[in-house]
Amino acid sequence: MISLIQIAFSNFKFRSLFFRILFLLILLVVITVLVVVFFANRYSQNVVRTEVKQSSFQMLEQTRRLMDTLLNDVDQITVRLAQNRAFSAAMESGAEGPSQPDTDQVHSYLLDSYITSPYIESIYVYYAASDTVQTALIGPTKSKKFDDPDWLPYYHSMTRTEGKWFVREYPDDNKNLSETQVTLIRTTPWASSPIQGAIVVNMNQQALFQIPSFRLMRQGEEIWMVSPDATLAFNSNTGLQVPSQEFSVVQNKLGSDISAFTDHFRGSEFSFTAVSSPYSGWKYVDLIPTSSLYKSSKEIQSFMMILMAFSILAAVLVAFYITLRIYSPIHSLVQLVNNKKGDWRSAVPVREQSELAMLFSAFISMKEQGAEMEIQLKDNWPVLQQSFLQQLIHERSKLHEDRFAKFAYYQLSVTRCGFFVIVIRIDDYHAYVNKYGSFDQSLIRYFIAKLAGELGGHMYRSYPLHTESRDVILVCNPEENMSTEAFCQGALETAERMRAAIREYLQLTVSTGIGELKLQAGDISESYREAVDALESRAFKGYGLIAPSWLVREKKPGDHLLIRKLAELKREIFLLFREEPSKSFEEELQKLGDAAEDAEGLPFALIQHAYFQIMVEVFQRSTELGLPAQTDNELAMLQEKLMRLETVEDVVHVTQDYIRQTNLRFHAEKKSEPESVVKQILDYIQVNFDKEISLGGIADQLQLDPSYASRLFRQEISITFMDYVISLRLEKAKELLQMSEKTVKDIGASVGYANQRSFNRIFKKHEGMTPGEFRDIHAPKKLHREEIY
Known part of the structure; x- marks a missing residue:
């Protein structure tokens, strides 16, 4: 080989032609690699940008709904008072x-x-x-x-x-x-x-503005809540006002129709997404560093750059080798010319040997390369098939015939009787991951896919999509045309057999979502989306569910009803919180489960956040009343525990247990101070009920917060401070009306009512009659000595 190169390079014309062809081959390979890398990187960035934009809108919409509910509750307080x-x-x-x-x-x-x-x-x-x-x-x-x-x-x-x-x-x-x-x-x-x-x-x-459920965001991400007049904004991570110099970046753009834009902010580029509330007028802006959006794509880009470098290096070596093989006959001709200068007899075998060597060398080279490519294609064929199946379930296409052609190209035999997707979801995935190692998990998923394919083999062909997640995805193709009724019945029966077999052989429970039958190959992604949406009902109906998409209930339009109902239950629970466990307390806790059952059709993540918010407020109320936290990160542990759950029943059960245990802890650690404070207030009222007194003034003398003193009084006496004072005054007034001869005005003044009109109105409201009528009925009758009857 070395001598061949030396001889080839000794001729200027050969050397020039050699390098030209070598350069063209290398340029062709390098341009191809660069184009592929460029478009792959651009495509990955577009996918990431689209996914992030969608997730930002989802986060903002959830924020808007929660804030609208909170602001509407406050507004309703003023409406009821008005x-x-x-x-x-x-x-x-x-x-x-x-x-x-x-x-x-x-x-x-x-x-x-x-x-x-x-x-x-x-x-x-x-x-x-x-x-x-x-x-x-x-x-x-x-x-x-x-x-x-x-x-x-x-x-x-x-x-x-x-x-x-x-x-x-x-x-x-x-x-x-x-x-x-x-x-x-x-x-x-x-x-x-x-x-x-x-x-x-x-x-x-x-x-x-600082709500813990809003903290489940990506690194560097923030949500700003902008006032209706667009003059101020608040950061949901801290609840504080956004500095004016930062808010000015987006302030002028909020009044336009722009809902998403990018701008230079805090020394780098940020992406902004904005929505407005049609009810309260508040605006919500999601901002996230652009660099974090493309973190995953940058890793892919780095990998592809390394792959490109190796590909170019390999391409250069291969191009160099092919160029030498192409010009091996030139070397033979040069050798033949040199030999003709000597004995002509010796030139014949050299010429024959060179020509035969050239032909056999080219034939053997092509055969070896073809065999090598066939081996590589055979080794990579399952990977190519899996990539095609991934494209089917995630990308919708109107080029249906092109999809059928790709089925044939990837050696996936299908009929034209339609397609549908089955998603088999492993129940209690957290326990499953803790129980089995990664290798065993892969074997179990493979077994589930094979078992499902065999059980449905008499009705349809199934092609499993191998994933390292809780879902086993099957792209199914019926063997023959069937009616909608026959398809629905057959799919349900097959899913039931799958569930029974998996439980028998693996001691696992799975839930199955079934998408509707689609006649065109380009609509397979729609069937997959329907199957995944149907599985959401598992959160309400429990594990082992078979959820065909055609039987799924329509989603409810309003989630604020759930938030409002939970707010009402929370108020009732807080009224009974300091008391000993009772039947009424348990009934209110049971209503938490009833509210969750009525919320079927809402996103499961929203229900998780709503119930976590109740736990946060119970934690805050208990700490306000003096109950110490069990651990430094109690809220974080509660959130992690709640977010691992997969059913609404488990979420409600965990929430009820936390409230119940907090109530028991509070009752066990309750001190005697509240009783002594209330006793002092009662003694003071007994002495000064006929004067102008207020709970605020009493709280100041006792160095207590007025709201805290009001809560203590109501919890211990079961009525408000003012209702107790009024009842005491009326009892004294009734006694004077019966036993004394004072006028009604004097009696009213003696029990704290300087205005007789006010005394009459309050007395009639509580007793159903005026003070004079009460005296006529209840006062003892006496004879006047100077009167003649």
Whole structure:
């Protein structure tokens, strides 16, 4: 070989021609490799970009729905208060201000709203006629003396009855300039004009915008919640306001129809996706570094670059070898010419030998190369078939005949009787992975695929798609044409036999999703999607399910109903939380399961997040009441445990157990301090019930938070502070009406009601009659000595 190269390169013409052909061969191979690598990399980036865009929209839509539900719940609190009779009477009271009973009822409603909602920082009512403000903790106060008068300009800017969200500067003299206050102002009355006042709700910004379920995002990803006027944004990871210099990057683009764009941000390129809420007016923006989108594609690109380098090197060597073989006859001719200078007899065998060597060498080379390519193709044929099956289930095509041609090319024999997909999903996959090693898992999947193919062999041909996941995917092709009824019945019977055989041989349970029969090869991906969607019902119906897509219930349109129902159950559970385990407490826990059963058709991931949110709020409420956390990362462990579950029944069971165990722990560790505090309050009321007293003033003397004191009182006495004071005053008043001769006005003043009209109204409301009527009925009759009867 070395001598052949030396002789070939000794001739200038041969050397020039040799390098030209070698260069052309190498250039052809290198360009082909570069083109393939370029389009493969571009395709992978497009796939990643499309998948990330879809997942971003899904994350934003879920965020929008959850936030709409939270904001709507707060709005409903103001609507219910606006429709309250006592509230309406208070609004119409005039410049002298509302009466005590009306303000008491309004105060009770405000306090209940403040206690039951973790998102409300403060709530108060503005009476325009008397220019007074009443909060959940104190009675009516002039607006000039109120601690937070900054909302009044927003109120005066409202010209009609409405509920409107504002984001304003935080009402604190020592505030940081970046801090803000999210406020809802609902003008009243509800159904008439002119405006007589308003209900103002200030939100706990940290609790409202920082929701743990939103943290399940990719590295570097954030969600911004933009105020309706598009002037401020809040970060869901921290619940804090987004700095103005960062928000300005997207602020000018939110008013247009652009829903996705890229821009330079924080020193690198970011991708932005935005959606708007048609209900609350808030906007939601998902942003993620562009570099993280293409992390996986960059790994593929690096691999392909290495592969390209090896391919080019191999191509150069092969091209060099082929060039030498092509020009071996030239070497023979050069040798023959040199031999003719000597004995002509010796030239004949050399010439014959050279020609025969050339022919046999070319023939042997072609035969060896053909055999080698046949071996390589045989070795890689299963890989090519699997790649084609992957394309079938993930890509829809209108080129149906091209798909049939590819079936023939990849040696997959099919009929033209249609196609459908069966997805066999291994139940309790977490336990399955922990029980078997990776090699055993692959064997079990292979066995399931072979068993399923054999059981359905008399009806259809099946081609398994081998995956290292919980799903075994079969692309099925009926042997003959069949009606829809026959197909449905046969598919169900075959799936039932598969389930029974797998349980018998492997001691495993599987759930099976069956897609509908598609007549065209390009629609196989639709059947696969239908089979996967049908398997979602397994979360509601349990393991071992056979789910044909034609029997799946339609998805429900609204998920806010589930969130609202869980919020109502949460409030009832919190009312019974501090008490000992009871039948009522268990009934409320059982309702959590009923709510999940009614949610069939909603995404399982949404149900997981909704129930995890309940566990988070139970954890927060228990820590507020003094119960220490069991571990430093208790919430993270709860979330990991909940996200491993695969059925709604398991999710509900874990949630119920956590609430029940927390209740038992709280009751076991409850101290005697609450009873002593309540006893002090009761003793104080007994002495001072006939005076103007308030729970806020008592809490200040005891150095307690007013809301905490209110919760303690209601939990121990089962009624509110004001209801208890009223009942005590009425009992004393009834005693005086029966035993004394004081006037009704004097009796009312002696039990704490300086206004006789208020005393009469409250007495009639609770006793069903006026004080005078009560005295006429119950006071003992006496004879007057100077009267003649």
